[in-house]
Amino acid sequence: MGDDEAAGRRQRVRARMQRLYPLCRSITGDGVRATLDVLEEDLPPGVAMQRHEVPSGTRVHDWVVNDEWNARAAWIADATGRRLVDLARHTLHLVGYSVPVRASMSFEELRPHLHTMPDRPDWIPYRTTYYERTWGFCLAHRDLAVLEEAARLGPLEVVVDTTVGPGSLTYAEVVLPGDEPGEILLTAHLCHPSLANDNLSGLSVATELVRELAGRPRRLGVRLLLAPGTIGSITWLARNGEHLPQVRHGLVLTGLGGPGPLVYKRTRRADRPVDRAAELVVRAHGGQVRDYSPYGYDERQFNALGFDLPVGRISRTPHGEYPEYHTSADDLAFVTDDQLAASYDAVLEVVEALQADVTYRNLSPYGEPQLGRRGLYPTTGGKNATDAVMAMLWLLAASDGATSLVEVAALAGVPVAVLHSAARDLESAGLLAREQAPVDAHQYWSSSARAACAAQRPS
Structure with a gap:
């Protein structure tokens, strides 16, 4: 690449x-x-x-x-209308699945619906209420003091403009x-x-x-x-x-x-x-x-x-x-x-x-086949085997019709991509054949699951 x-x-x-x-x-x-x-x-x-x-x-x-939930807007504002917490500024400010609210509240009334992280005072937590019909806001812990101070000047306006219903x-x-x-x-x-x-x-x-x-x-x-x-x-x-x-x-x-x-x-x-x-x-x-x-x-x-x-x-x-x-x-x-x-x-x-990750069978299993005459081995001897040659040797040693390519990679410490390339060369040379054993579905999925899901299949 x-x-x-x-x-x-x-x-x-x-x-x-x-x-x-x-x-x-x-x-x-x-x-x-x-x-x-x-x-x-x-x-x-x-x-x-x-x-x-x-x-x-x-x-x-x-x-x-x-039920389906959608949020259009949500905020907490002071008596002047200034929004101190606002979904428009960060989507984490609203507890997920909050039900609609429109009310004026004191700080004490609002406090049970506020979520913060005292140990991380600048971060907004993520909270949800998927299966209980309630509501709430999340905010930085340092902003609690801002809300409390604002509430001394008059009630806080709380708006949660959401819908929760069939969808x-x-x-x-x-x-x-x-x-x-x-x-x-x-x-x-x-x-x-x-x-x-x-x-x-x-x-x-x-x-x-x-x-x-x-x-x-x-x-x-x-x-x-x-x-x-x-x-x-x-x-x-x-x-x-x-x-x-x-x-x-x-x-x-x-x-x-x-x-x-x-x-x-x-x-x-x-x-x-x-x-x-x-x-x-x-x-x-x-x-x-x-x-x-x-x-x-x-x-x-x-x-x-x-x-x-x-x-x-x-x-x-x-x-x-x-x-x-x-x-x-x-x-x-x-x-x-x-x-x-x-x-x-x-x-x-x-x-x-x-x-x-397929499985091969060695078609020449009686000793190491002569790779040189097939153009698969270096013509000059005495050198260490290359990665490609080692990949072929490992494949020939392990391809018993039951050991897959990934299993050979684990044995050999050779990347699967290198083995895959070597397998294609050996297959072209007539030394390997891919096993075509059918896959048993029950190896991957239990019969009880098949019956349970069939019972719930949409008509």
Whole structure:
């Protein structure tokens, strides 16, 4: 990849986040749709975004799709009309899903509805009330004294101009078909307002990956799912029961632009092909690998016992482990272009490793075949083997018809891309043959999940 192409990619990722940052997003509503509008504009020609609207009240497994929420305006003003806290200045100022309010209040009446961070007095916290009908404001702790002082001159005007009522939940998919059955699922949540690392980094990097993958050959299809956290993934799972066996590998993408090394979170089983591929790539990038936990992002929905899908997660420093998490300090200055670019590179490497992860059988297993007469070995002896030669030797040593390319990479310490190139050379020379064993869907998805989702399939 040339320097100009890399620079263009960086500019697109940053510009996309800048456009998305001011939008007031939640788990439903026009902010979600506006976000998808921006992402759709950046898709390459010929690649379509499919949007889905799921009506409020729809049961999705143990959950029910919430009423739709939209916010037009919200503020706290003093007796002169001066707005001291204003949604127009920062989307975190309003507690997500706040119900409408229009009242005059004393500071004492207002105080239970105010959320601050005393230990970080300059930061605005992010708070929501999705499933309890109440309201609130978030503000810097230092501004409490400003409100209290203003209230001495007269009641504070409190306005929350929102709607909460029947509507729908919106999610979207972008599908790049492959040459074979099965697909790689990439997913990012889109329900957080004005949080650059914990939301926008995943969305922007995922969109850039689709732009790149759309122009590459694909053995497996690639599906990008853009959905609100938790309720969005559960809704998608409930509505796509028949399709779930096609999910061969998956990655949740979030927190890709903040500080710290890359972190891969394993699937619940910890031994899936995506685990092996991601571990190889993330460790090569100096990152960390962690075991599965049922707390986190949407990987916990895909890994739930009934679904048991092979979906891991890639981030940098995980949620809750950096002080800026879920605060106004997670702004556009908090994420860096270098971190975003390195995350993009790593995820692309994982996807390409999974695309190449097939199984071969050595067709000349009785000793080392003569590579020289096939033009695959240096004509001058006595030198150390090159990387390409070592890749071929490892493939011939390990290709027993059951060991996949990624497993060979783990054994050999050779990048999957190098092995993939060597495998093509050996296959052309008649020394390797790809195994065409059919995929057993039950290896990837439990039969109980199939029955449970079939019962909820929309008529």
